[in-house]
Amino acid sequence: MADAIISTRHLVKIYKMGDLEVHALRGIDMEIRKSDFVAIMGKSGSGKSTFMNIVGCLDVPTRGDYFLDGVDVGKMNKDQLAQLRNNKIGFVFQSFNLLSRTSALENVELPLMYNSKVSSHALREKAMNALESVGLADRSHHLPNQLSGGEQQRVAIARALVNDPVVILADEPTGNLDTRTSVEVMAIFQQLNKKGITVVIVTHEPDIAAYTNRNVSFRDGRILKDLQVEHPRKASDELLLIPVISEEETI
Amino acid sequence: MKLKNQLKAAIRSLSKNKMRTFLTMLGIIIGVASVIAMLAIGQGSKESIQAQISNLGTNLLTIFPSASMTGGVRMEAGSSVRLTLDDYKAVADRCPAVMYSTPTVRTSGQLIAGSQNWRTSVWGVYPDYFDIRNLTIQSGTIFTVAEDRSASKVCVIGQTVAKYLFGEGVDPVGKQIRINKIPFLVTGLITAKGQNAFGQDQDDIVIAPFTTVQERMLTITYINSIMVSATTEKMIPEATDEITQVLKERHRLGPSEDPDFTIRSQADIANAATATSGILTILLASIASISLLVGGIGIMNIMLVSVTERTREIGIRMGVGARGRDVLLQFLIEALMISLIGGIIGVGLGILTSEVIAGIMKWPVTITLQSIILSFLFSTAIWIFFGWYPARKAASLNPIDALRYE
Numbered sequence: 001m002a003d004a005i006i007s008t009r010h011l012v013k014i015y016k017m018g019d020l021e022v023h024a025l026r027g028i029d030m031e032i033r034k035s036d037f038v039a040i041m042g043k044s045g046s047g048k049s050t051f052m053n054i055v056g057c058l059d060v061p062t063r064g065d066y067f068l069d070g071v072d073v074g075k076m077n078k079d080q081l082a083q084l085r086n087n088k089i090g091f092v093f094q095s096f097n098l099l100s101r102t103s104a105l106e107n108v109e110l111p112l113m114y115n116s117k118v119s120s121h122a123l124r125e126k127a128m129n130a131l132e133s134v135g136l137a138d139r140s141h142h143l144p145n146q147l148s149g150g151e152q153q154r155v156a157i158a159r160a161l162v163n164d165p166v167v168i169l170a171d172e173p174t175g176n177l178d179t180r181t182s183v184e185v186m187a188i189f190q191q192l193n194k195k196g197i198t199v200v201i202v203t204h205e206p207d208i209a210a211y212t213n214r215n216v217s218f219r220d221g222r223i224l225k226d227l228q229v230e231h232p233r234k235a236s237d238e239l240l241l242i243p244v245i246s247e248e249e250t251i
Numbered sequence: 252m253k254l255k256n257q258l259k260a261a262i263r264s265l266s267k268n269k270m271r272t273f274l275t276m277l278g279i280i281i282g283v284a285s286v287i288a289m290l291a292i293g294q295g296s297k298e299s300i301q302a303q304i305s306n307l308g309t310n311l312l313t314i315f316p317s318a319s320m321t322g323g324v325r326m327e328a329g330s331s332v333r334l335t336l337d338d339y340k341a342v343a344d345r346c347p348a349v350m351y352s353t354p355t356v357r358t359s360g361q362l363i364a365g366s367q368n369w370r371t372s373v374w375g376v377y378p379d380y381f382d383i384r385n386l387t388i389q390s391g392t393i394f395t396v397a398e399d400r401s402a403s404k405v406c407v408i409g410q411t412v413a414k415y416l417f418g419e420g421v422d423p424v425g426k427q428i429r430i431n432k433i434p435f436l437v438t439g440l441i442t443a444k445g446q447n448a449f450g451q452d453q454d455d456i457v458i459a460p461f462t463t464v465q466e467r468m469l470t471i472t473y474i475n476s477i478m479v480s481a482t483t484e485k486m487i488p489e490a491t492d493e494i495t496q497v498l499k500e501r502h503r504l505g506p507s508e509d510p511d512f513t514i515r516s517q518a519d520i521a522n523a524a525t526a527t528s529g530i531l532t533i534l535l536a537s538i539a540s541i542s543l544l545v546g547g548i549g550i551m552n553i554m555l556v557s558v559t560e561r562t563r564e565i566g567i568r569m570g571v572g573a574r575g576r577d578v579l580l581q582f583l584i585e586a587l588m589i590s591l592i593g594g595i596i597g598v599g600l601g602i603l604t605s606e607v608i609a610g611i612m613k614w615p616v617t618i619t620l621q622s623i624i625l626s627f628l629f630s631t632a633i634w635i636f637f638g639w640y641p642a643r644k645a646a647s648l649n650p651i652d653a654l655r656y657e
Contacts, residue, residue, distance in 0.1 A: 058570060058651040079574045085650075086572020097567050097654065101267040111571040113256040120255060159571065 011064035039209035042218035090160025094172035150181030187235035282546025283597025286626035291605035295615035333473035348490035375464025391424035391439030399460035409454035554637035566653030
């Protein structure tokens with residue numbers, strides 16, 4: 001398919017734990033088109049996180065091919081993979097993974113510092129714009145431990161999109177958040193997707209998956225179902241109906 | 252990653268974690284400071300012991316004429332062959348292993364000052380004699396070369412002489428004495444040296460210019476002996492060879508003939524000095540290596556813990572696009588900054604500690620440049636190795652493994 005951003009063929013991942021071989025992925029063929037919003041679902045141990053890590057170039061498959069934006073990732077060395085993670089991928093983790101004792105703004109600047117195309121002059125401005133787009137411009141100088149879980153995750157999202165990636169990957173982005181913040185985060189993803197950014201999230205909650213356009217279910221390292229969502233839920237509308245419990249909620 | 256960003260990242264990371272930065276820096280500071288202080292004390296002791304030994308005149312050589320033999324009976328030394336001032340000049344000019352040298356003439360004299368008198372030996376020497384014998388002047392001055400040339404009637408006296416002629420605690424400088432009825436001006440008082448190894452009082456002496464004693468008092472043309480000091484203790488054999496060669500040549504003796512002079516050195520003292528110096532060097536080296544080892548282990552522990560703790564940070568950085576070498580470079584820059592700042596503080600603290608020890612314990616300390624460089628380089632090397640090695644291990648992981656690291 002010509003407009004596929006992500007395309008995998010027979011992706012296999014085997015973890016070796018001593019003598020034991022764990023087959024995390026047993027041959028995944030998947031294509032994700034540009035501007036798609038995909039939720040990858042499955043129970044823990046189904047291989048969805050492993051798949052996500054490989055797609056995010058954080059891990060390498062044991063066998064199989066993976067093309068990202070037309071590039072054969074399997075042929076890349078470690079440095080080129082780092083370049084890919086920097087330029088083409090924005091990754092959002094379940095546990096946020098922000099640098100501690102580092103302000104929100106500096107956390108967002110981090111990917112720009114590893115991007116040689118960005119001048120140090122433009123660095124701060126781009127980071128500020130990214131923070132603005134997740135609605136945290138006024139908290140740019142707060143440290144992670146001064147931010148609520150939802151705010152931390154929004155900083156992580158700003159960091160993911162600051163280098164204008166072709167795809168944003170989020171591994172259980174709402175796993176550590178309460179219901180209302182989860183919806184807030186999903187609203188941001190929907191908003192980004194509306195601007196044309198491809199978003200792939202991993203979740204085990206059908207509620208969260210309902211905000212996306214396409215649900216892919218994994219089981220035991222294989223794709224079980226791949227369904228289009230007819231009428232995705234609108235996070236921004238629902239947000240108005242959920243009462244605000246407290247302003248400064250933390251986990 | 253650009254170097255500018257790299258520097259920025261390193262500075263940020265150091266200033267964000269002030270406690271960690273301080274603790275790691277403390278390792279370097281203590282390592283460097285302890286090595287410098289230990290070595291300063293050791294080196295100071297070594298030098299003070301060596302100075303005391305060389306005070307005994309370890310590199311001193313005395314050249315006497317040999318005793319002649321007439322009909323199987325050995326005569327008094329110097330009875331037939333005599334050393335001359337030209338012999339002295341040849342030794343002084345043509346022996347590079349000789350540092351200081353002087354001809355000597357000696358007589359005994361009756362000293363009179365006011366109503367007091369005292370009998371002692373009077374030496375006629377060049378000013379070099381004071382350097383050869385490690386004599387220092389407590390008050391006044393040594394006579395000069397010019398005073399020697401003009402055979403001036405000046406002299407320097409020892410403490411014992413001063414005590415008997417002028418009484419205890421009186422400064423004799425500027426006073427007149429008569430030696431064998433010739434009036435002399437006292438220009439200096441020699442610092443007390445006490446008894447030598449053979450129980451002789453080294454302060455019972457009058458030293459006057461060579462020419463004055465030779466021409467005015469003795470009216471002789473020969474000299475009693477030549478005294479020289481070798482440049483170092485190790486150069487004594489070489490100096491002996493050079494002097495033997497020069498004097499044999501002057502006395503027209505073939506290489507196989509016995510010399511008509513004797514060179515006497517303080518071989519036992521010199522051997523003791525060499526042995527002591529060797530022991531002290533070993534002692535110093537072991538002190539230095541133990542301090543470096545202890546300092547090194549401290550640095551190592553802090554670094555291993557700190558980098559292990561930072562594996563997750565390395566994972567985050569790689570996750571957003573840092574290459575392995577970006578991470579390593581950042582660690583290297585951080586390591587260099589910490590070692591540099593910590594090293595400088597350590598050097599300062601080390602010098603301060605040494606000075607405090609010197610002040611409070613009255614212990615001689617000598618800070619050498621080598622000890623500073625040694626401790627600095629060693630601590631930096633340990634720092635970089637134990638900071639760099641785990642960082643390299645973390646950077647070679649898949650990012651996801653570094654992120655999952657607990």
